[in-house]
Amino acid sequence: MDRPSHLALILDLSPTQWHLCAHAPAHPLSLRDFLAQTLAFVNSHLAAKHENSLVVLGALPGKSAVFYPSEDVKPRSRPIADANTYQPFRTVDSAVMSRIMDEFDALGLPAEEEPTALVGAITKALCLINRLAHPASSDLTPPETRVLIVSVSPDLSTSYIPLMNSIFSAQKLKTAIDVCKIFGPDAVFLQQAAHLTGGSYVYLEQREALLQYLVMSFLPAPSLRSVLSVPTQEKIDFRAACFCHKNIIDVGYVCSVCLSIFCTPVPVCSTCRTKFPISTIRRLKASVPSSLVNGSAPATPRSSSPAPIPSPLRNGTDNAPIRPTPLRQSSHT
C-alpha cells in the first residue's frame, strides 16, 4: 500500500427514493442513519493513510454538486474546534452535512421529481481524477483512484450513452468504479460499470449493516482487492437501452451503419438517417429472425421450422416456440 489512494464518493440523494427506503417493510434505513454511517466510512478512509484524498459528490434531482472539498464554506457552517474530535474528520463531516442541507433546502417542493444527475457527478469525479493522474509537477506520484457510487435510484435509461462513455473513460484512467446498491432494483448499467472497470457491485440485503459492508468491501484500495475476497457479482446483465423509447431490452434491432439500437423494426434510423430496405423490415416484422441473421435464403427458416411463419410468432420474438428443440439437440452432440 505504497501509493496514496483517492476516493471519489458519489451519493445518490433522491428524496423520493430515500423516503421509500426509510419506510421499507424490511430493513429500513433512513437518510440520517445512512449519512452517519457513510461519514464514519469516509473518516476511516482518511485515517488509513495520511496522503489519502477524498471527494464527496452528490447526485441530486437534476443537478450534481461537489460537497467536499468545497470552496464556498459559509462562515456559519465553519466548524468550531472540539477537543474530542480529530479536526480533519470534523471538517469533512460538517462540510458534507451543511452542503447537503443547503442543497435540500434549495430543492423546494417540485410537483414531480427530476431524475438524479448521476452521470454529472461521475463525469465531475473523472475530470478531477484526470487532473490527479497527470500532476503538474512530476515529483508527485499519482494516487490510486477509485469511484464509489452509493445508489438508491433505479436505472435511468436516458443516460445510457453518457454513462457508457464515462465507463470507458474510467477504464482508460485505470479507475475502478465500485457500486453499493442500497435500495431499489438491480441497476443494470451500474453492474456493467463495475464489471468493466474491475470494481465490485454489492447489493445490500441488510441495510442497517451498511457501515460493515462499506468497510469490508470498499475500504481497501483496488490493488489490495486481489488478496481479499471481496464479494463478486452473481451475473452481469449486458442489456442495453434502445434509442427510440429508452427501454432496456435484451433482443434489439441494430442499424448496421451506426449501431443504434431500436426495440422495434423502424424504417429509418433516427441517428444517421439511413433508410432500411422494406424487405428487411417486412422480414423482421414477420419475426423470422434466423433468416435475417444468416443474410438471406428464406428457404432455410421455413425448412428448419415447421411452424407457419405469419401469425403465431407475431406477438414477439422472445417467446418463439421453436427454440427449445434445437437446444436439446445440440446438447446431445
Add this chain to the structure above:
Amino acid sequence: MPPRRIHKDGEYMDVDSDSDVSLNLDDDEYTRPGRAPKASGSKSKGKQAKKRTDKVKNKAKDAAYSWEESYTRSWDAVQEDEAGSLQSAVQQLIARGRRRRLLAPTAAIRRAIIRHVIIVLDLSASMTDRDLRPTRFDLMLEYTREFIVEWFDQNPLGQIGIVGMRAGLAERIVDMSGSPQDVLKAISERHKLEPAGDPSLQNALELSRASMTHLPAHSSREVLMIFGSITTVDPGNIHDTLTACLDDKIRISIVALAADMKICRDMCEKSGGTFGVALNEGHFKDLMFELVPPPAQRAAAKAAAAGAGAGADLLLMAFPIRLPESSPPTMCVCHSELKSEGFLCPRCYARVCDVPTDCDVCGIMIVSSPHLARSYHHLFPVKPYQPVMESSGALAKTCHGCSLGFQDKEAATASAKAQTAEGVSPLGRYRCPECHNDFCNECDIFVHDVLHVCPGDR
C-alpha cells in the same frame, strides 16, 4: 553473423536506392554535430522524399533539402519566450489542436462501424533497410501490433486479416478474425515473417479482394498496406485489379516507407483511401493510427446515387447475460466443453463461451452492449467549447469539471495576452454552449478527447 551482414549489404546495393544515403549519413552527422542522432532516420528518408511532388507535412518546396526543412521546423515550432519558458510553444500546440476540433463537423455523420480490414505487410527485402530504427521490418511489426490493439479497442465489432507480400507472392498470414489475440499471435513469430524477395502489389490486392468478397454489403472493406519497396512485380495489369477493387468498394490506404509512387497514390485516391509517406518513426505511427477511427461515409452523393443506404440494414442482435464462475458448469454450444463461466443467449438460453459471436443454436448475433456502446461517441460528439475572451460579469471561481480553481486571473492575462492564438482563451476558460458552464483547459481536452460527455447538467 558476419557473412550474413555482407549478404545484406550486397542486397542494399542491388535493390535499394537508399544505399548512398546510408553512406552519407555519417558525414552529415559529423558536419552538423548539433543534430540529435534520431535525425538520421528522417534524413535518409529525405533523399527519396525529394522526388515527391506534394507531401503531407512538407510544404516548403524551395528548400534545398526537403528533409532539412521538415526537420528544422520541428524545433522552430518550439520557441522560448522572453522568460525562457516553453509555455507559449505548448499553448500554440494546444491552440492548433483546438482549432482542428472546431473545424471538425459536429453534426452526426455516418460512419462505417462494422469494419473489415486486411493489413498488407510488405515482407520484401527492402524492409530490412535500417533507415527507420531498428529496421523498417521490426518497426512495422511493432506498430502493427499497437495498431491492432488500438483498432480492436475502437472497433470491437470489426475484423482484421493479414496478408504478407514476399518473394513476388502474396501469403495469407491470418484469416479475417474478430479476436485481437488470434491476429496478434499470427504476427508474434518474427522468424516466420523474415523479409525476402520483391513485393507484388497486384497479388496482394487480389488476395485481399478474394478474402473480402463474401462479406455482407453493410460492412466496410478496407485494405491498409504498408509498403517499403519502390518496385512491384506483377503477373498482369494492375489497373485491372484496381478496377475490380473499386467495383467491390474496397478502400485502399497505403503507408509508404520509401517514396511516393504514382500507382500507390492512384490506388488510394481512386478508392477513397489515404496515402502517406512516412518521414520518420513518429510520422509512420501517425499515418497508421489515423486509420483507427472508423472512416466517415463521405459517400453521401455516391450513396444517394446507388440507392440511398445501399448496404444499410437492420440487424437483429441479442444482449447476453454473463454467468459467474460460481455457476454450475454446463456444456457450451460452441466447443461442447464443460465450463461454468460464459454468456447466455437471451433468446434460446444456449451458453456460449465468448462474445461477439453468432448463437450456434438460434443463429442470432450475440454482442455485449458495451461493444456497441464503444462506438457511440463517434455518433454523439460533445459540442466544442467556446473560449471565454474577456472577463465580463461574474465568473465562476472553479472549473465546473474538476472543481479546481482557475489560475490567477492577472498572471494569466499578462502572460497570455501577448500571444493569444485563435481559439485559445486568455483566461484559460472554455464555455460549453449547451450548459454555459466554464471549464479549464485540461478538462476541456479531457472532455473532448476521452470522456465525450459534458459534465454540465442539462
